[in-house]
Amino acid sequence: MSGRFVTFEGTDKAGKRTQIRILAETLQRRGHQVITVREPGGTLLGERVRNVLMSPDLSGLMTPQAEVFLFSACRSELVRSVIRPALESGKVVLCERFFDSTLAYQGYGRGLDLEWLREIIDYSIDGVIPDLTLLLQVSVSTSYERRARLTSMDSAFRQDIFEQSGESFFSRVEQGFKELAKEEPNRIQVIDGHGSIKEVAQRILETLERCDIGLWFWVWQ
Numbered sequence: 498m499s500g501r502f503v504t505f506e507g508t509d510k511a512g513k514r515t516q517i518r519i520l521a522e523t524l525q526r527r528g529h530q531v532i533t534v535r536e537p538g539g540t541l542l543g544e545r546v547r548n549v550l551m552s553p554d555l556s557g558l559m560t561p562q563a564e565v566f567l568f569s570a571c572r573s574e575l576v577r578s579v580i581r582p583a584l585e586s587g588k589v590v591l592c593e594r595f596f597d598s599t600l601a602y603q604g605y606g607r608g609l610d611l612e613w614l615r616e617i618i619d620y621s622i623d624g625v626i627p628d629l630t631l632l633l634q635v636s637v638s639t640s641y642e643r644r645a646r647l648t649s650m651d652s653a654f655r656q657d658i659f660e661q662s663g664e665s666f667f668s669r670v671e672q673g674f675k676e677l678a679k680e681e682p683n684r685i686q687v688i689d690g691h692g693s694i695k696e697v698a699q700r701i702l703e704t705l706e707r708c709d710i711g712l713w714f715w716v717w718q
Contacts, residue, residue, distance in 0.1 A: 500584035501710055502625065504595040507633035508671055509659065511690045512697060516633065517591045519698045524589055529712070532583050535593035537571035540578050546571050561607035565617060568599055573621040581625055589712065596622060597630060597677055597685070602659065605673025606666050628710045631701060632678055633690040637667050 503520075505513040514535075521531045537547040546567050549555070572595070583590050596618040604611045659666075678685040686704045690697055705712060 498581070498584040499587040500589060501629075501712055502580065502584055502590045502592070502627045503705075503710075504592045504597070504627040504630045505633060506594060506597045506601075506630055506674065506685075507690060508635065508637070508667055508674070511633040511635045512694070513593050513633055515694055516631075516698060516701055517593055519694070520701060521591055523698075523702070524712070530586075530588045531591060532579070532588055533591045533593070534575060534579055536575065536595060536598065537568055539575045539592075540571070542574050543571040561603050561609050564607070565599065565603050565609065565614065568603075569617050569621040572596065572618075573623070576621065576623055576625050581623070584625070592627075595627060595630070597632075597674070600677060601670045601673035605676070606670040627684060629705070629708055630681075630685045631704065632674055632685050632687045633697070634671075634674070634687050635690040637664060637671055 505517055507513055517533050521533050524531045536543070537550055538544050550564065550567055580590050580592070599618060600611060600614055603609050604614050678687050686708060688697065688700050688704060
């Protein structure tokens with residue numbers, strides 16, 4: 498496949514969506530064809546299942562195994578319907594979350610067997626592996642502060658089933674991401690997610706320059 502596949506990972510409110518938007522705009526200005534997708538989502542099926550998975554009304558009512566199968570169904574559909582065709586046509590695909598989130602959230606967070614999860618992941622991704630994964634890392638306390646800020650700013654904001662899981666859950670998730678980064682230091686690049694939006698965006702560009710996955714970058718002036 499002639500395109501490039503970059504995924505963004507990290508705990509809740511690490512800034513993934515904002516940084517994907519900024520990077521997409523930067524790449525487009527430099528002549529790349531870029532599509533952005535998210536997990537779960539990106540397809541009609543994925544968006545409808547997302548509404549189920551993100552529903553706070555289901556907190557405590559869904560087993561971790563059910564979460565895995567729903568996420569995997571969405572991922573399989575997204576890979577085969579959107580990501581693979583885009584990569585084959587030479588586009589750059591930027592994805593908010595991919596299989597590393599399953600390992601971190603359902604594996605380390607929920608305590609499911611990692612080898613079992615990897616078997617399911619292997620089938621759902623159909624051989625499509627990110628060229629690079631950018632792990633935006635913020636502390637658990639920072640994540641909580643950002644969520645509290647959203648709640649205070651928007652009375653309609655409701656925490657999803659993961660955001661209701663408690664501080665110990667997110668501590669395990671964060672540790673999971675750290676372990677995954679140690680296992681694959683070439684693919685998974687850790688980005689400090691603290692600081693201003695522009696500071697984080699520049700760290701991302703510097704990382705992409707250093708890793709050289711076939712895209713040409715110049716650090717912002």
